[in-house]
Amino acid sequence: MDWETFTIVYEKHENLVYLQEVLQNAYEDESEIKPGHPPIIVRQLPPDTMDFRPLLKEIKNASESHILLDCAVDKIVTILKQAQEVNLMGNYQNYILTNLNAHTIDFGDFNPGEANITAVRMINPNSPTIRSIMNGWIYEGNEQGKALTVKAETVKIESALMYDAVYLYATALTALGESKPLPSKLSCENPSSWQHGLGIGNLVKSISAEGMTGKIKLDSLSGRRNSFSLEFVEWMSSKWKVLGTWSTSFGLNHSRTVEQMDKEYKEKIENRTFVVITKLVEPYLTLDKKTDTLLGYSRDLIDMIAQEYNFTYVLKLEPDNKLGNLNSVTGKWDGLIGSLQEQKADLAICDLTITSERRNAVDFTMPFMTLGISILYRKPQKESPDLFSFLEPLSFDVWVYMATAYLSVSLLLFFLARCTPYEWESQHPCDSEPEELENVLNLVNCLWFSLGSVLAQGCDILPKAVSTRLVAGMWWFFTLIMISSYTANLAAFLTTTRMNPPIKNVDELAKAAGIKYGCLEAGSTRNFFKNSNVSLYQRMNSAMESARPSVFVKTNKEGVDRVLREKGKYAFFMESTSIEYEVAKDCNLMQVGGLLDSKGYGIAMPFNSPHRAIVSGAVLKFQESGRLRDLKIKHWRPANQLQKCEVDGEEADNPELGIDNVGGVFVVLIAGCGVAFLFSLLEFLWNVRKVAVEEKISPYEAFMLELKFAISCHGTSKPVRRKCSEPSMKEANSFANLELFSSKLNINNGNN
Incomplete structure (x- = not known):
């Protein structure tokens, strides 16, 4: 039983x-x-x-x-x-x-x-022995003129045992009479023992007979009946x-076989109406306000069980919308568990965790869903890239080392170029005996050459000596490696958004400063921390109890809303199946870490309920056929929400660079152009001053003269402005040539 x-x-x-x-x-x-x-x-x-x-x-x-x-x-x-x-x-x-x-x-x-x-x-009323005895009684009554209406179902045990005792004695007496002659009469008043009494006693113990109560067999020593059913x-x-x-x-x-008992029980509950109690909680049960009907996982599951066994049910909501808590003073439960104990309902189905405490109050089927406690946390917000994120592929130290290398190589190239004789050349290549030699690798040109190499743009000024070319080659090799590494890292930095949560598991959560954590104020999750023997969970329980304002909430929805509202400052301990649903519904949420424990949801029913076996059998059947998995997918992954999150994922896999990613490059370009314009303005003003002095005109006139020419935007040649007494370069060259011709002519005349 x-x-x-x-x-x-x-x-x-x-x-x-x-x-x-x-x-x-x-x-x-x-x-x-x-x-x-x-x-x-x-x-x-x-x-x-x-x-x-x-x-x-x-x-x-x-x-x-x-x-x-x-x-x-x-x-x-x-x-x-x-x-x-x-x-x-x-x-x-x-x-x-x-x-x-x-x-x-x-x-x-x-x-x-x-x-x-x-x-x-x-007494087995259907046994042949009983039927034979009943027929004998009826026949004897008819012989004596008495109409007996005796039924085997109404024969009392006392009558049956009396009949069996007499029948066993008669059988023994008959067996004794077959072996020895017995007196026809005996007197009950004779005090002397009967000579065959001991023999009959032993014979009664040794024989067996089939009576109204089944096989009659006595123990040979004690004389007690040792065979009955x-x-x-x-x-x-x-x-x-x-x-x-x-x-x-x-x-x-x-x-009866198990199959026969199942068949009889199915026949017994067919068309019977069960009272199923539950509570509103997504996605197990929700109220559709348009149709005023209850929908959800729990509704579909009880529908499947009802169809399997052909019964009907009435769905009732728990007034307090509580799973049930034990009152330590009264020893009574409230919520769903209390309703089952009072037998107000036949079944309770929702997110009801099977615990040892609840198992002492009600019965559970085998789990229809396995789960554990985990952490619900808000996803970190996408960080906007830094304005100068193009500098991030290399660390600050590397940038400093590169700037140092740039200056060092430029100075080394400048020094070697001054030392080697092969970098000194005539200003006029046609003059074979120049009076002065020129070195194009001055400090400015060396800096420009090194910068052009780094930016892979090249330069018109190239070294000629072996020493300077060797330095240039090593510098090109260095810039090749650094530019390749920078380019590879730049692609990753510009296309990857950093979304690393500040916590990865429950240990980090316990140590994290500035992040509060909580759970439902009553339920299996709360009891897990209260009754845990693990020191980490004990410390966390103390922290939750002492936190002000309170970190406990009354419903899962309140906990989810608080996680979203506090933006990374609050984590919520929740059962993993509910976390899966919330994460699928809102892409701003995430599960952190693994499971803290392992348990299951079961269908509850009153203690020692006769329905436990068939409902557990239905759950097992649905589990093996995959229907429970399909049912969970149906309610845990709404098509619209799943599609939304998948689109977000595709965007992450194929990112498009926005202005936030490359804005710093534009800033550098604008700043460089601005600095260039500033230098151009200074050069323009300096030239205006020079023209005003040389042409002996006012600065304003010189400014307007130069400005008109600059904004005319046509012509590629410009006349040189100088003092009136100063000959032009062309004239000076003409006079020089004339003097040279005259001197040579005089020499020739002298020779003649």
Whole structure:
């Protein structure tokens, strides 16, 4: 029967004598006794009254569903009728009638309802022996002119045992008479013992016979009956049906197979209406305001079970919308668990975690979903790239080293160019004997050459000596490696958005400063931290309890809203399945770390519910067929939300550079152009001053003259402005040539 607790209701104290074995077996293993749930409660029927309602009400208030009734057969129907009056004959009540005459009860117009009533009997009304004996009795009555209407179902155990005793003695006497002559008459007044008495006694112990109570066989030493069998019968469809048998030889034997019992149970619950209690929580159950209907995972799951077993159900919402908490003072539960304990509902289905504490109050099916506690956290916001993010591929130290190398190489090139004779050349290549040599690798040109190499733009000025070319070659090799490395890193830095959360697991969360964490103020997650023996979780529990303002919330929705609202300053401990749903619904959320524990959601029902086996079987069937997985995908991944997050992911895989990524380059360009314009302005003003001095005009006139020419935007040549007395370069060259010609002419005349 697998009863963990039950109540014995007895009539007389002597009844407890033969029930002592039951009491002893129940208390054999004290470790299995649940706190607050003694395995057996013993109650006596009130004597001298037929009103048993007060006692039955006490049993109902104790939420006891299993009753072992040991009383006279004529009181059984009265007790059951009064139990029905106090609502103790429902689907969850089970009665075992120990009276061996219980099979003779005539319930009449009384309908026990949905209660399970089991009895024990020694008489099998359908056995051939019983039928033969009944026919013999009827025949004898007819021979004597008495019309007997005897039914095997109404034969009491006392009559059957008396018949078997007489039948066994008669069988022994007949066997003795076949071996020895017996006197035809005996006097009961003769005090002397019968000479065959001892022989008959031994013969009774040695023979066996088939009587009304089955096979009759006595022990050869004690003379007690050592072979008998019992039938366990259940009242179903207005008649007793055999559940199984127990015999001294073979023990307990079920008469029906598991398939037969399942079939009978399915027939029993067909078209029956179950009361299913639940609570509103996404995605398990939500209210569609347009159609005023309840939708969600829980609704679909109970639909599947109802279709499997062909029953109907009524969905009720828990008024407080609570799973259930145990009141340590009253010892009673509230919420869904309390409703099940009071048998206001047949099933409870939602995000109800199977815990040992709840398991002591109600029954659970096998888990339909496995999960654990994890951390819900807001995704870090996408960081806008720094204005000068193009500098990030190389560290600050590397930039400093590169600038140092640039200056060092430029100075080295300048020094070597001055030292080597091969960098000094004539200003006029046609002059084979120049008076002056020129070196183009001055300091400015060396800096320009090195800069052009770094920027891969080249330069018109190139070294000629071996030493300077060697320095230039090594500098080109250096810039090749540095530019390649910079370019490779630049692509990654410009296209990758840094979104690393400040915490990666529960250990980092416990150590993180400035991040608060919390959970539901009541429930399995809260109890996990309260009852944990792990030092880390104990410290976290103390931190949560002492936090002000409170970090606890009443609902998961409040916790999710707080995570989003506080933008990285709050983390919420939540069951992983709920986190999966919230993350799929809002792409700004994420799960941090793994699972802190492992548990499961189950369908709850009143303690020792008869529906547990079939509902668990349905859950197992759906799990093996993959229907539970498909159901979870349906509700956990809404198409619109999944598509939105996938688009975000595609954008991350194929990023487009925005102005934030390359804005710094524009700043450098604008700043460089601005500096160039500033230098150009200074050069222009300096030239204006020079022209004003040389042309002996006012600065304003010179300014306007130069400005008009600059903004005319045509012509590529410009006249040189100088003092009036100063000859032009062309004239100077002409005079020089004329003097040279004259001198040569005079020399020739002298020679002549």
